[in-house]
Amino acid sequence: MKDHEYFVYIMSSRSGTLYIGMTNSIYRRALQHKRGEIGGFSSQYHCDRLAYYESFDDVHKAIGREKQLKGWKRAKKIALIESKNPRWQDLAEKWGAEMLFAGESINKLSS
Numbered sequence: 001m002k003d004h005e006y007f008v009y010i011m012s013s014r015s016g017t018l019y020i021g022m023t024n025s026i027y028r029r030a031l032q033h034k035r036g037e038i039g040g041f042s043s044q045y046h047c048d049r050l051a052y053y054e055s056f057d058d059v060h061k062a063i064g065r066e067k068q069l070k071g072w073k074r075a076k077k078i079a080l081i082e083s084k085n086p087r088w089q090d091l092a093e094k095w096g097a098e099m100l101f102a103g104e105s106i107n108k109l110s111s
Helices: 026-034 059-071 072-084
Strands: 004-011 018-023 049-056
Touching: 004 026, 004 072, 018 026, 018 059, 018 072, 026 049, 049 059, 049 072, 059 072
Parallel strands: none
Antiparallel strands: 004 018, 004 049
């Protein structure tokens, strides 16, 4: 296991709005987005589907990549997502599911 791991990720809403962020735990952050715990733009536009992510072992590289992606035009961001995830599947759809009891909502999971 790596000492430090950082992720740049793209969340999308069902209507296609994109949100780009960076974290040191893609698992935790994706679940936070799903629960609406990431305020501002992300929760306002319901960006709760993990469309794409990359990992880095250096925080400065991750920050640089996040800034780079945020500067791209929408078409280039979409091409990046579709190069790895052509069907726009929610890459975190099943994350946390093993912690649920029958009939329980993913929104009940705690950090």
